[in-house]
Amino acid sequence: MKRTVPLMIVMVGGILMMLQYFIPHQISQTVFAYYTDWTPIIVAFALVLGVGSLTRIHSHKIRRKAKNWQYSYAVLIPLFGMPILAHLWPESISGGMDSPSIFHFIFMHIQVPIQATMFSLLAFYIASAAFRAFRAKSALATVLLLAAVVVMLGQVPIGELLGRWLPETGLWILRYPNLAAKRAIMLGVGFGILATSLKIIFGVERNWLGGAGK
Amino acid sequence: MRKNWIVVPALMILLLLPALSVAQSVDEILTPAAEVQLEQPDPGLDVPGTITVLDRKNDAGDLLVVSFEQPLYTDGIFAYNVYRRVAGESDAEAWNLVEIIPADEPPEFIDGYDPEYPINSGVLYEYRIASVNIDGEEFFGPVFEAGTVSVGEIYHTGKTRVLIAGGLFIFLIFYYFAKAQRGAKMYLRPIAGIEAIDEAIGRATEMGKPILYVPGLSSIADVATIASLTILGRVAKKIAVYQTPLIVPNRDPIVFTVAEEVVKQAYLEAGRPDAYDPDSVFFLTTSQFAFVAGVNGMMMREKPATNFYLGMFWAESLLLAETGSLSGAIQIAGTDAVTQLPFFITTCDYTLIGEELYAASAYLGQEPKQIGALKGQDACKGIIMGFITVALIFGIIDVVANTHILDWLRDLVTSPIME
Amino acid sequence: MSAVNIWEKMLNIDRRWIFLGIGVVSIVPFFINFGMPVRTTREVESIYDYVDELGSDNAIFISFDFAPGTSAENMPMAVAVMRHAFYNDIPVFMTANYPLHHGMMLAAMEYVFNPTTEGFYEDVDFEDWKDLREAGVTGKYELIEAWENQGNQLPEGALGWVFEGRDYAALGYAPVFNLVILGMTVSIETQYPVDAHGNSTGEMPMLQEHKSLREVDMALTSSGSGACVWWVTYAREKMGLPIAFGLTAVMATDYFPYLQAGQVIGQMGGLRGAAEYEVLLTENGITPSTDKAFRGMDVQSAAHILIILLIIMGNIAFFAGGFHKKTLLKGGR
Structure with a gap:
């Protein structure tokens, strides 16, 4: 029951x-x-x-x-x-979000900087992960490495100074090969979602209700 | 809406036209029609003619398509005000202004979108339209009773293609369900990440350290979260047998309640309800980066031997996985968030890519129906691949022979994006 | 120390050195302004051109779908489009899909209305122009005239007046936001009977003119999460509302399919996208100068160069040390 x-x-x-x-x-x-x-x-x-x-x-x-x-x-x-x-100190109906309240002060001067700090850690971690991951270990890895460098340079103004072709090639990589690969994964994911949804609707998959199947 | 921006230039042209025609009339002989137009005193504006009302198809019975005949002489008309009331009402107050149509726009609109004056299914309405001049004066045309009432449809005819495709895919998945249940042997490609789960649990047990399981940061409405919770059930059952501590932080309160039940039930089924620690599954915060800070803190303090990140992740993926790798844990990740996959692949030991996350439950359970569903998915993908190949060939033919058969195929299989 | 050891050391460099390097290149460009040129792309130009076509008879939504964490990227996008809209007298509805995001909406308004911001707009509270509203003065231009006739003077440096309820409505956060979008396709007022400041939205001229999303011309979602897709699912697909994306750089690649399928009119990706919009605004005289995103591009240039140098260094060590001949190497742990 x-x-x-x-x-x-x-x-x-x-x-x-x-x-x-x-x-x-x-x-x-x-x-x-x-x-x-x-x-x-x-x-x-x-x-x-x-x-x-x-x-x-x-x-x-x-x-x-x-x-x-x-x-x-x-x-x-x-x-x-x-x-x-x-x-x-509710300055307004929004729960004291307006400037003079203590709530607003804590939000703007503690919560916002703390969260921004957490997100900015990404820059450091990306650098460290890129250093470890991008090695020309094989032909495919080399292609990945070159694509990464072109896209990275293409995204920033300095790439522009190095040559017009850099940002254009970077965008081309993003718009076409990148999209093709993404679409393939997304199609697989789409069918995965369809199958999982059907399994849940028809009670084949019951784990999420607690317990390991049966 | 972009109603009136074009009215200003149009009005200027309209105002200029009589001046031009007066100037030209000095040299030119007036045509009879123009003569009539000029000689007309100004009793008011000409008014629109017949109003036609049709029921809009594929709606809930709350929309009508209204069109009207524009007046013969449109000089001086700035816009048309469309009024509606329930048929049979005599009260002049009952007229509601439901639409203002600029004079230069097509004399047609869909009535019923205005939340203040909705159209009720089965109610007969009547309409009248006024020509409006620049000063806002209204000159009313006759009242027309709508020839029809709005009726809601039982089936949306525009969605037949979705129905066919959806039906076909559902049929395929069920077909393979049945086939698997009849005992057909089906091959499953081994996935390293899933095979490593047992090893990862064993490692934590040996080291006497906890296992961290993050079921993604999305809500229960995300199928990836549900897939993750089904895996959590199976993983928790194994963990219960080994009596290894488990930590499951949650970002969504509903996911938390479900995860708690899943783990509790897994311990019960493993025959170790006593080993279940009610503090092992908990809600942390709904804030994305506060959640990351909390989980990262746990990783650095508790030093779990194994970290699972399965479900939906956003920008926090690398923050979690990199901290996990720093703490020396074995990490198994899985997500259908394509953007986050590179981050997991570079920092985790094993990563389930996209649909592998959905397949994991079937791999772990090895139940025939689950495996059948996987095969069904493959069959669906086969169909899509077939279509892509055909489209590719058609595309090449289009370029070489200058034909348009790819457009024909696109029209055949796709539905318009809008309803 | 043998040569191999040097390469090995280089490969296993303590990650804290990398962190230090990133820290340095992130801070230095703030003191030395390079001001490198930013070229605009069609993804951003299409949003700019679309907004530029609109006027006071139109209306747009700016949805603050980001938390403080990603505000460095998302905030400049929202601010740039807001300033563009104010310049063209386009009424702006502002929403947030999360309580924290509500704070971001208020922060954006604070920035745009702050006299210390170059090219700010002078905000007139909803209550302050109540008498004019009740007298039926609601059109933007007649309102400015009547307001100035009352003895109000535009402060020096301000680019114009913005009247709450006429030029913007800070609707803010409402729970289960995807359903709120769905509800707004029928009526905005039923979803937000009052705005973030407690003003009755039913009394706002802009809500009387634009009752539902059907009467709105565009929605920009400046988003740090998947919430941007809600706008496509519930507003674009249901009733064809044009959607523009403002996304973090990490997300940008993920949402190209929406762009190619024509489901969104354009996309600003990360700081770069925001900087491009700022450049377009400045080039067309809409803002006196570029803003935070443009300044941030120098930092991004420097950081990308450092990462590329690190990758090159890693590969030199990898080959020079002969590690490519070995099967597995786990460095940096």
């Missing part, structure tokens, strides 16, 4: 959505609208579960004085602190 009901919901929902695509009638539109109204509600409830999980795990850690338990405070304090701040 515990698994039959969810499987039935998936099957009925999946088939309904498939049929809905082909039926423009008002009834079909109403069903679809009903589904779209439900989604945000479910997401909102799931967020409560998520925050609950995070709070539970970190309060456990603090209580048990587990390894690195101090960091748990760094999670819990902002987790609850930011919403409280947003509502203590």
Whole structure:
């Protein structure tokens, strides 16, 4: 029973959505609208579960004085602190995002720089990964290496100074050979999605409901 | 909408035309028609003629196609105001202005898009149209009752090709399902990344270190996430047997709840419900880079022996995988995000490319139906490859013989992008 | 130390040296401005040309679909198109697909309306021109005239007035954004009864003129994630809204198929794409000078050169050390 009901919901929902695509009638539109109204509600409830999980795990850690338990405070304090701040000084309905609030200050001067820092790490990691990966070990690897160098130079103004052909060749690589390869992978992915969806709708694949098949 | 930008030059031309004709009339003999036009006093603008209303096909019964005859004399007309009300109402207030059509645009529009004045299925409406001059004065034409009501269709005729293609692909997958169930032997190409999973779990067990499993950063609506969760179930079952610690951080709260159930059930099926640690699966944050910071921190502190990154990833892929390689873990990645594949390939020990991620569950489970689905996928790809080959040949023929058979093929098999 | 050892050392160079090198080449160009020329590509020109054709009767969406992490790339794109739209008096709807992205939308407005920004626009709050609105003065040009007749003067250096509700509507974040896009194909107001500042959208002239996405001419999604595809799926495919992509450099290659299939009108890829738009704006006199993205291109040039040098160095060591004869080598761990 515990698994039959969810499987039935998936099957009925999946088939309904498939049929809905082909039926423009008002009834079909109403069903679809009903589904779209439900989604945000479910997401909102799931967020409560998520925050609950995070709070539970970190309060456990603090209580048990587990390894690195101090960091748990760094999670819990902002987790609850930011919403409280947003509502203590709500400059507007948007939850205090406007300039004078403390919330806005923390957002712009702590969260934005921290996140930008995380993303900018990519530049360092790409350099290190490129150094290790681009070796002319074989003919194919050499082609890859040359393509990478041309595209990299073509993307920046200095490539332009080295010669017009560089950015043009770079763009050509992006527009044609790159796209051809991507399309091939995307087609495979498309059919993978189709098959996986069918397996889920018809209950062949049940792992995602918990448990390893059968 | 781009309604009126062309009106300004058009209006200028319209205003210039009478002046020009007056200037020319000094030398020229007026034609009778022009004479009538000039001699007309100005009682008002000419008004549009018959209004034709048709039901729009393939809709929910909420659209009507309205067209009208333009007046004979369009001089001075700036735009047409189209009014609609339910047929039979006598109240003048019941008229709603549903569309303004600039004089230079075709006298036709689809009614029902305005959210303020929707069209209801099965309701009979009547229309009247006014010619409007530059000062906004309206000169109304007669009222016409719509000859039809809007009806919703049961089937969208424009989607037949999608239905045929979708039906064919679904049939192929089911055909191979059935074939596999009947016991047909099917060959599966070995995939190194999947074969390495057991080895990677074993390594963690030997080292007594945890295994990190990131089920992607997307929502449950992403099929890659579901594929990842099915693999998580199988991996967790093996982990449960060896009693190796497992860490599953989640970015999406719904994925978290599902992942938690999957792992719990896997431990139960492995006969080790006691070994399940409720803190092993947890929600971290919905913020992309905060999630990366959190997971990277775990990698550096807990030093997991094996990292799995399976599912949907974006810019964080390299940040995760490079930190993992720095911490010395064996890494197995799999994603259908084509852009992130190079990053995983350069930094991970094994990478499942695109559809291999979807195939992994079948490989791990070795159930006939799952393998049948894989074969079905291959058959679908065969058809697409056939089409590409034919299109290539047609394309060459087009170039050599200056024909247009590739366009013919394209029209035959593709549907317009818009509904 | 044998020669082989030197090559081996070079191959297994501590990655922290590489990090240091990238750090140096990223910082230096900020102090020494090279100002290398940026040539525009057709992918960006097509967006520029499309926006340039529009006017005050049209409207566009700028969707802030990026988090602070990718704002270095995504923000200049959104800002450039916003400034282009303001210059042409095109009303701009601004949305965000995530709470964090909402903050990015506000940051972009703050930048464009800030008097310290070269070529800023003077913002007039929705409440401030309430009397004119209630008097029925809602057309852009008559509004400017009436506003200035009330004794308001355009500050020095400002490129023009922008009236909230007439020239822009900061709609902001709404949950489950893909469904919000879908809903906006029918009505924008039902999805956003109030904007980010609590103003009633129903009272805004631009929403009265453009009630749904059907009455909008373009949507730019400046995106750091796959959310950009939602605009194609729900707005382009459903009702043919022209979509323009602003993507991070990493994502750019992934979305070329949409461009070739004609599902998007153009694409700005990474900092380079944003810099190209800035160059187009400056060349056509829309902004007095290029902005942050153009400056960032020097850094990118230097970083790319360093990476290429590293790759060359790695390959020299690989061959000179004779490692190409061996089957496997794992360096740099």
